[in-house]
Amino acid sequence: MKTKNTLIITALTGLLLTGSAFNSNAQDKLATADKTETASSKLSVLQIKPMQFRVSYNNSISKNVVVRILDTDKNVLFSENRRVQNNYLKYFDLSTLVDGTYTFEITDGKEKASQTFDILTTTSRVVSYN
Numbered sequence: 001m002k003t004k005n006t007l008i009i010t011a012l013t014g015l016l017l018t019g020s021a022f023n024s025n026a027q028d029k030l031a032t033a034d035k036t037e038t039a040s041s042k043l044s045v046l047q048i049k050p051m052q053f054r055v056s057y058n059n060s061i062s063k064n065v066v067v068r069i070l071d072t073d074k075n076v077l078f079s080e081n082r083r084v085q086n087n088y089l090k091y092f093d094l095s096t097l098v099d100g101t102y103t104f105e106i107t108d109g110k111e112k113a114s115q116t117f118d119i120l121t122t123t124s125r126v127v128s129y130n
Contacts, residue, residue, distance in 0.1 A: 043113035051095040057088040062109035070103045
């Protein structure tokens with residue numbers, strides 16, 4: 001399990017690596033109830049390519065933000081404590097994650113913002129005649 005988590009964390013830290021071999025889709029869900037309204041308006045999670053995300057957080061109130069990616073069981077798959085002037089911006093390649101529900105979470109001082117999304121692998125079946 002520890003080796004698996006290490007591999008996942010290593011893969012997450014790469015910026016814009018190659019896309020997934022599978023046709024995967026991420027779907028936004030409503031963010032969890034523990035975020036405040038002001039923090040939620042500052043967080044933007046945008047899927048720029050299949051399984052590649054642009055995460056930005058604007059107008060931080062503190063000089064440090066904590067960025068985490070959590071799975072359904074609240075296991076931390078990625079964590080970063082970043083010093084920021086005003087804005088946080090990072091690109092994530094999540095093509096190594098298995099199907100499931102995940103959450104981007106940013107803590108800015110006493111504020112917390114989160115965005116939950118699903119990774120679903122879709123397959124297509126083709127019938128061919130000889």
